Amino acid sequence: MAEVVLTGITKRFGRDTALSDVSLTVPDGAFVVLLGxxxxxxxxxxxxxxxxxxxxxxxxTIGGESVLGLTPAQRDVAMVFQQYSLYPHMTVRDxxxxxxxxxxxxxxxxxxxxxxxxxxxxxxxxxxxxxxxTALSGGEMQRVSIGRALVRAPQLFLMDEPLSSLDAxxxxxxxxxxxxxHSALGATLLYVTHDQIEAMTMxxxxxxxxxxxxxxxxxxxxxxxxxxxxxxAGRLGLPRINALPADLFPGAPAGAATIGLRPEHIAQGxxxxxxxxxxxxxxxQTRLHLSLHGHDIITxxxxxxxxxxxxxxxxxxxxxxxxxxxxxxxx
Amino acid sequence: MTEPSAESPADKLARATPPRVARRIRGLSDRAIAWIFVAxxxxxxxxxxxxxxxxxxxxxxxxxxxNRNREVEYIGLRNYERILTDSDIWLTMQxxxxxxFWTIFFQVLIGFxxxxxxxxxxxxNDLWTTIIVLPMMLSPAVVGNFWxxxxxxxxxxxxxxxxxxxxxxxSSFSMIGQVNLAPWSIVxxxxxxxxxxxxxxxxxxxxxxxxxxxxxxxxxxxxxWRQFWTITIPMALPFLMLAVLFRGIENFKMFDLxxxxxxxxxxxxxxxxxxxxxxxxxxKWRTGYASAYAVILFVTVFGLASIxxxxxxxVKER
Numbered sequence: 001m002a003e004v005v006l007t008g009i010t011k012r013f014g015r016d017t018a019l020s021d022v023s024l025t026v027p028d029g030a031f032v033v034l035l036g037x038x039x040x041x042x043x044x045x046x047x048x049x050x051x052x053x054x055x056x057x058x059x060x061t062i063g064g065e066s067v068l069g070l071t072p073a074q075r076d077v078a079m080v081f082q083q084y085s086l087y088p089h090m091t092v093r094d095x096x097x098x099x100x101x102x103x104x105x106x107x108x109x110x111x112x113x114x115x116x117x118x119x120x121x122x123x124x125x126x127x128x129x130x131x132x133x134t135a136l137s138g139g140e141m142q143r144v145s146i147g148r149a150l151v152r153a154p155q156l157f158l159m160d161e162p163l164s165s166l167d168a169x170x171x172x173x174x175x176x177x178x179x180x181x182h183s184a185l186g187a188t189l190l191y192v193t194h195d196q197i198e199a200m201t202m203x204x205x206x207x208x209x210x211x212x213x214x215x216x217x218x219x220x221x222x223x224x225x226x227x228x229x230x231x232x233a234g235r236l237g238l239p240r241i242n243a244l245p246a247d248l249f250p251g252a253p254a255g256a257a258t259i260g261l262r263p264e265h266i267a268q269g270x271x272x273x274x275x276x277x278x279x280x281x282x283x284x285q286t287r288l289h290l291s292l293h294g295h296d297i298i299t300x301x302x303x304x305x306x307x308x309x310x311x312x313x314x315x316x317x318x319x320x321x322x323x324x325x326x327x328x329x330x331x
Numbered sequence: 332m333t334e335p336s337a338e339s340p341a342d343k344l345a346r347a348t349p350p351r352v353a354r355r356i357r358g359l360s361d362r363a364i365a366w367i368f369v370a371x372x373x374x375x376x377x378x379x380x381x382x383x384x385x386x387x388x389x390x391x392x393x394x395x396x397x398n399r400n401r402e403v404e405y406i407g408l409r410n411y412e413r414i415l416t417d418s419d420i421w422l423t424m425q426x427x428x429x430x431x432f433w434t435i436f437f438q439v440l441i442g443f444x445x446x447x448x449x450x451x452x453x454x455x456n457d458l459w460t461t462i463i464v465l466p467m468m469l470s471p472a473v474v475g476n477f478w479x480x481x482x483x484x485x486x487x488x489x490x491x492x493x494x495x496x497x498x499x500x501x502s503s504f505s506m507i508g509q510v511n512l513a514p515w516s517i518v519x520x521x522x523x524x525x526x527x528x529x530x531x532x533x534x535x536x537x538x539x540x541x542x543x544x545x546x547x548x549x550x551x552x553x554x555x556w557r558q559f560w561t562i563t564i565p566m567a568l569p570f571l572m573l574a575v576l577f578r579g580i581e582n583f584k585m586f587d588l589x590x591x592x593x594x595x596x597x598x599x600x601x602x603x604x605x606x607x608x609x610x611x612x613x614x615k616w617r618t619g620y621a622s623a624y625a626v627i628l629f630v631t632v633f634g635l636a637s638i639x640x641x642x643x644x645x646v647k648e649r
Contacts, residue, residue, distance in 0.1 A: 050550055051549075052546050052550070071549070072546075072549040072552075073550075073552035073553070073554070077550065078550065078551075079550045081543055081546070081547060083543060085543045085544060085546065085547035087544060087547075087548075087561075087562060088544075088566070089565045089566055098551055098553070098561075099552060102551065102553060103554070103557070104552060105552075148547075148551070152551075
């Protein structure tokens with residue numbers, strides 16, 4: 001119904017190429033998370049789909065039909081902007097009602113009120129409905145902005161880092177809430193974030209963008225376990241994957257320049273001896289900062305470990321990922 | 332014993348300052364220092380604004396004439412009574428109201444439209460802004476003077492342009508000389524001169540609306556028309572109202588432009604209150620009477636402005 005297909009999309013701003021030849025199929029009802037560093041083209045992708053920008057080349061279809069000639073209003077998408085984008089002169093209630101009061105929809109007023117109350121309840125802003133939009137905290141503003149997207153039932157939701165300004169608890173709550181809303185509505189959702197926990201917990205598919213190119217697209221576990229490049233491997237995983245010279249450990253295939261070791265993929269008690277430089281007790285896990293021939297390595301160990309800085313420990317790679325000199329995955 | 336080598340710069344300074352002065356400065360409270368700083372401005376304000384105001388109120392109850400050396404008598408409210416029952420004064424009030432209403436009406440209409448057009452991003456809009464703003468930078472006396480030429484029935488450009496579009500003979504009418512046209516002649520010149528001012532303030536208002544608000548509205552399926560009425564107008568309204576307040580106060584005391592242009596004539600159809608007041612005070616030398624007149628005008632402007640500012644604040648709070 002609302003499958004979104006991008007074919008060969010290129011977008012330039014002056015001399016900068018924001019997106020170059022991006023092709024991507026978002027299945028109907030999928031929760032797709034776009035990951036990537038700042039400037040990778042994540043927001044541009046959303047804006048192109050919303051119709052706020054026009055691509056220089058390529059085609060975008062929603063539900064099988066090209067939307068290139070359509071205005072944002074005609075595309076029937078809802079978007080949550082990174083900078084809230086609330087209407088500052090209106091109350092929270094009027095902000096939420098704004099998309100419903102569109103003359104195209106002709107929603108009766110009692111229905112609008114019902115919808116608003118429902119959404120306000122879910123987002124915990126029911127007590128703020130009569131406040132002015134500017135008299136809210138950043139977190140509340142962002143929830144109103146999410147609410148403004150939710151009151152409509154569009155075929156496609158676009159969300160640009162909607163949770164980035166919220167505190168940890170609210171973020172965790174809303175993550176679950178968004179996931180629940182997504183499965184309840186069955187709508188397609190495209191979501192931009194920096195946060196890998198959001199990507200891993202919510203996404204049915206993850207797209208990794210790098211310098212305007214789609215580096216990899218697939219289920220989050222596949223991206224995590226089977227990254228096609230060092231850049232993609234570095235996008236997911238906390239602590240980050242250890243990227244070390246391939247000859248640091250024996251057994252590297254021909255042509256390998258870098259060995260990628262996820263912190264949990266380092267066996268302890270065998271192999272080469274490394275120095276422990278620091279031990280971080282995080283409660284549910286303990287991170288070991290190691291030094292091996294001058295290279296820093298981070299690994300995880302038992303939360304109740306007695307290891308201390310200055311001691312030595314033997315380590316060996318397990319499930320290593322090898323990359324060539326240009327960062328492309330070998331094996 | 333103090334060692335000279337251990338002395339800090341601050342100590343040296345303290346030693347160099349004569350002890351009495353130092354103690355006196357140190358003895359001043361923050362409040363006293365604050366008063367010392369604001370005292371000059373307060374003194375100026377009292378001398379130039381507050382004292383003349385009180386003195387005018389005082390004179391308004393007398394029959395004082397500044398050009399005659401005679402005993403001044405207090406005559407109570409008689410000056411006020413005479414002014415408020417004088418039909419000529421009501422006529423000047425009407426002329427002023429006409430002038431105020433129509434200048435503000437046209438200036439808001441044209442000024443906002445121009446601001447809205449300039450605000451659309453196109454090449455050379457800065458140049459256009461500069462050109463549009465030019466009239467505002469001229470001296471009112473100069474403007475008044477050259478518009479008398481433009482309005483000249485035989486050689487005036489204005490009459491020629493009107494004739495070009497309507498076919499009316501250019502020398503058949505005189506903007507300044509005719510009783511029915513003169514009130515409009517000053518409205519036109521003031522609008523020509525001060526529309527840019529409204530435009531500039533409206534432009535500031537329009538530029539203060541971030542693009543992403545319109546983008547959100549676009550995605551929320553609001554038409555351009557709806558965006559204009561639900562976003563542009565409400566968000567620019569405080570600016571627009573402020574511009575109207577400035578123009579309103581300015582035009583209530585309009586003097587130079589009109590004196591230069593029509594001198595209050597023909598008859599007294601363009602005799603605005605400020606011109607009328609000046610005549611009473613410094614041509615007829617009815618000082619007491621003119622003082623009462625000034626007090627009435629002051630109360631009117633002050634009262635209207637206060638009500639307006641309250642409304643403005645309400646709009647801002649919305």
